[in-house]
Amino acid sequence: MNATSTAPAKPFDGKDILFGIAACxxxxxxxxxxxxxxxxxxxxxxxALGWMANPLAIDYGPPTLYNIIFLGGVSDNVNYAPILAGGHGLAVVAIALAGMLIGNAALYYMLFLAARTRLVMTRPALLAGIFTLALMCAGNVWGYVPIRGFTTHADIAIAASGLHLQTWVMGLCLLPLSLHIVWHCLFRFLPQCLDSAAAKSDVRLVLIITLTGYWLFVFYGGEGTSGDYGLVSQLLSITSKYFLFPLSVAALVTRHHSARSMNRWLNSQSKADLTATSNR
Incomplete structure (x- = not known):
């Protein structure tokens, strides 16, 4: 059997549409x-540092449909001005970076560890849900560094002000972590979940990969496209949306297809060897 041969793809049907709706x-x-x-x-x-009376009193934004679905008007409601004025620079850094480092980066790695447990690996729906949450955490990290890591406002700029640094210096310090999370999400975490979630359906496979690339590089990566965060962020967002998104989808589909074809070839070789051995 040729190594590039593939089994016939499952036809597109109503179950794939329902799967797509559930995925969205x-x-x-x-x-x-x-x-x-x-x-x-x-x-x-x-x-915890004594600069907010009620940790649940964040700004939840207006009751609009967009805010209810995407939470675009929600913010931490932390008043950084008196903290900076009081000379508590390290507190500013800790608070400003907590969202990215604790709320997203640390949570991402915790979710990956949870996904490796037998409890999760034997439950495809739970595994898919955990990966999806991890993807959103990775996207949040990417949306800050590098996308908004070289601007004059937002979390990275606030943290930099606490240390009297230029924002780009803080952005460069955090860049290795961001790059690792994105790489790990695409080439370690996603492959661990893909076969189980796709259930041997090429339609679902492409849908999962496309949604992954879109949310990571377009939804989160496009934060700076409007230009509100400056020229550098705008250029980074354009690169993320129009170059990294299609490139990542093409690379992941090709990579998974190649791995699946190789597995089929190895299985066929094993069967051929067993047949030859039994005929001796």
Whole structure:
């Protein structure tokens, strides 16, 4: 058998449509959770350091449809001005970076460890849900560094002000962590979940990979496209949306297809060897 041969693809059917709808609902819910863990990490850190009376008193924004679905108007409601004025620079750094480092980065690695347990690995739906939440955490990290790691405002700039540094210096310090999380999410965590979630359906495979690339490089990576965060962030967002997104989808589909073809070839070789041995 040729190594590049493949089994016939399963036809597109109603179950794939339902799967797509369920996947979209799942990513929206996971996005909300990751967004809130980010904001609560800010507020709880501020509360623990004595700079916020109620850690649950974040700004939940207006009751609009967009805010209810995507939480675009939600913010940590931390007043950094008196903390800076009081000379508590390290407190500013801790509070400003808590969202990215605790609410998203640390949570990402915890979710990956949870996904490796037998309890999760034997439950495809739970595994898919945990990966989706981890994806949102990775996207949040990417949306700050590098996308908004070289601007004049937002969390990275606030943290830099606490240490009297230029924002780009803080951004460069955090860049290795961000790059590792993105790489790990795409080439370690996603492959661990893909076969189970796709259930041998090429339609679901492509859908999962596309949604992964979109949320990471377009939804989160496109934060700076408007130009509100300066030219550098705008260029980084354009690169993320129009170069890294299609490139990541193409690379992941090709990588998974090649791995699956190789597995089929190895299985066919094993069967051929067993047949030859039994005929001797």
């Amino acid at each position: 609902i799942c990513v929206v819910v996971a996005h909300a959770i990751a967004y809130l863990t980010h904001e609560y990490a800010h507020s709880f850190t501020a509360w």
